Amino acid sequence: MKILISNDDGYQAPGIIALHDALKDLGEVEVIAPEHNNSAKSNALTLNQPLTVYEGARGFRYVNGTPADCMHIALTGLLGYRPDLLVSGINNGANMGDDTIYSGTVGAAMEGYLFGVPAIAFSQVEKGWAHLDAAAHKARELVQRVMQQGLQAGATPFLLNVNIPNRPLESLGSFEVCRLGRRHAAENVISQASPRGGTLYWIGAAGAAKDGAPGTDFHATAQGNISVTPLQVDLTDYEGLGDWTRHVQGFGANP
Numbered sequence: 001m002k003i004l005i006s007n008d009d010g011y012q013a014p015g016i017i018a019l020h021d022a023l024k025d026l027g028e029v030e031v032i033a034p035e036h037n038n039s040a041k042s043n044a045l046t047l048n049q050p051l052t053v054y055e056g057a058r059g060f061r062y063v064n065g066t067p068a069d070c071m072h073i074a075l076t077g078l079l080g081y082r083p084d085l086l087v088s089g090i091n092n093g094a095n096m097g098d099d100t101i102y103s104g105t106v107g108a109a110m111e112g113y114l115f116g117v118p119a120i121a122f123s124q125v126e127k128g129w130a131h132l133d134a135a136a137h138k139a140r141e142l143v144q145r146v147m148q149q150g151l152q153a154g155a156t157p158f159l160l161n162v163n164i165p166n167r168p169l170e171s172l173g174s175f176e177v178c179r180l181g182r183r184h185a186a187e188n189v190i191s192q193a194s195p196r197g198g199t200l201y202w203i204g205a206a207g208a209a210k211d212g213a214p215g216t217d218f219h220a221t222a223q224g225n226i227s228v229t230p231l232q233v234d235l236t237d238y239e240g241l242g243d244w245t246r247h248v249q250g251f252g253a254n255p
């Protein structure tokens with residue numbers, strides 16, 4: 001079993017070290033991760049400058065790029081083989097609700113998925129790495145479950161978004177398959193006067209949960225369970241196809 005590990009907090013982050021320690025005896029495990037924190041970089045690729053790959057402690061390779069850059073170059077030549085599973089994380093903070101779309105942790109996993117590699121993104125719900133050992137234990141459990149059922153060798157790849165509450169192992173609940181919740185819009189931008197004149201702007205905090213009903217990731221983790229959400233990439237609004245066909249019917253037709 002060949003497992004490729006990445007993240008968005010950087011190759012020296014506690015979360016990726018704990019994840020590597022938890023998975024390293026499950027097969028051939030390689031780490032290719034960003035040099036620095038790339039939180040909220042989503043699926044960004046670096047097209048306007050070259051990337052460099054370095055080797056750091058633990059034999060981890062790191063890249064002066066984004067999480068998606070790391071996986072893109074890994075799967076288009078750097079690795080020289082196709083991994084059986086891509087695992088991203090363990091992220092310092094949650095990736096729940098519809099703003100998961102901003103996540104670099106999910107972005108790394110999604111890049112693998114787009115290349116046909118089954119992928120799992122792991123995040124701890126709270127920042128600060130509390131009970132990281134318990135999260136790594138649960139990440140190992142899920143990867144072993146996937147391996148035991150041969151799911152990584154299935155015909156179609158999968159992409160899982162997993163959020164683990166920051167609790168001691170004995171206080172963690174079960175794996176709960178659920179949908180993404182919805183968040184309120186993000187908090188207002190934070191502006192401050194620049195010492196060089198003008199104004200500086202900081203992105204505001206993520207919005208609170210708007211839809212945290214039973215069956216969502218917000219609800220599952222609030223109960224102490226580990227949320228497991230299968231994601232897809234097709235952004236087509238199939239329900240809107242009919243309406244828009246009518247909206248634009250005959251529009252722009254040659255006179």
Ligand SMILES: Nc1nc2c(ncn2[C@@H]2O[C@H](COP(=O)(O)O)[C@@H](O)[C@H]2O)c(=O)[nH]1
Pocket residue numbers: 008038039040041042091092093094095096099100101102103104105106186187203204205206207
């Ligand atoms: N609007 C804001 N969103 C934030 C903020 N801090 C975190 N986030 C959310 O976190 C993740 C980033 O995930 P990562 O895997 O890239 O670390 C993503 O879900 C964001 O929406 C914040 O200050 N403002």
